[in-house]
Amino acid sequence: MNSDIATFELGDFTLESGVVLTGARLAYKTFGTLSPEKDNVVLYPTAFGGLLMHNEARIGEELALDPRRYFIVTVALIGNGESSSPSNTPAPFDGPRFPEVTVADNVRAQHRLVTERFAVDRLQLVIGFSMGALQAFEWAARFPDKVARMAAICGAARCSRHNYVFLSSLPAALTADGAWNNGDCVATPMQGLKAFGRIFAGWALSQAFYRDRLDQSVLGFASLDDCLEQFWDMFYQPKDPNDLLTMVRTWQRADISANESYGGDFERALGAIEAKALIMPGTTDLYFPVADNEYEIAHMRDARCVPIPSVWGHIAGDGISSQADADFTNRHIAALLDS
Incomplete structure (x- = not known):
């Protein structure tokens, strides 16, 4: 801090x-x-x-x-x-x-x-x-x-109601990680956090954004996979999974x-x-x-x-x-x- x-x-x-x-x-x-x-x-x-x-x-x-x-x-x-x-x-x-x-x-x-x-x-x-x-x-x-x-x-x-459905996909993805252990994680649930970020990648930006390839022309990524790995994975994987789920429930x-x-x-x-x-x-x-x-x-x-x-x-x-x-x-x- x-x-x-x-x-x-x-x-x-x-x-x-x-x-x-x-x-x-x-x-x-x-x-x-x-x-x-x-x-x-x-x-x-x-x-x-x-x-x-x-x-x-x-x-x-x-x-x-x-x-x-x-x-x-x-x-x-x-x-x-x-x-x-x-x-x-x-x-x-x-x-x-x-x-x-x-x-x-x-x-x-x-x-x-x-x-x-x-x-x-x-x-x-x-x-x-x-x-x-x-x-x-x-x-x-x-x-x-x-x-x-x-x-x-x-x-x-x-x-x-539609927003609620989207948000429900996030804990479903995160808690499916074998490391989740009901929140008392035995290790960082990296696959769950990766899935969490990939869901956001499809929702936070529009179809037009990807159609116009702004991930490449503006953000500078070489490919969509690079954008997913170097931005969305990197943004969510350092975060605490229980913090994320608390904020999801607050939003819902x-x-x-x-x-x-x-x-x-x-x-x-x-x-x-x-x-x-x-x-x-x-x-x-x-x-x-x-x-x-x-x-x-x-x-x-x-x-x-x-x-x-x-x-x-x-x-x-x-x-x-x-x-x-x-x-x-x-x-x-x-x-x-x-x-």
């Missing part, structure tokens, strides 16, 4: 399941200076498999998230290996014994971070990509009077209406969002299609759907892979902040 990553101790944190996660903590980093009025705060949670450093591409002078203007708090998802996770939590919640965690659990923990550590009552913006977008939606629905603006990039307010259970406040009424939960909202799906995203976001904004008070015109599939919104896509999203985030 980098020396500039800070830790917020949650102590004994009661999850939505009723399980008390002892010694819970959030990892976070800050950029910029908190204003005396505490009215310049941007919260930026991480995405699936992402570390805090992966959020930094969207932060900088001359970018929408300019630390000269805003106090930006990036916070790590529970289960990502930096915040409390199966890989860094002692018994009795180590490894496969780590409890189920929801998006709402993450947001409740983040609310404690911003209110207790920084004494901030209202956020100017909550922004997120992918699973970060799930958290942005949850923030805006759970704390409608605490969020002035939200930006959800290649994400949604809940995990769709995402739904802003799955609580006592809304009782499963998805449209009512969307209608409760007071934030000025920017929803940016990727036009070729296989996880979160444009149609899902269009349905959501039809039930929101003040929301715009601005699709990212890209062949980069889901990762059109990651702020790293395609400069054109990063520039497109940055322009619209800047306009949201200036509105």
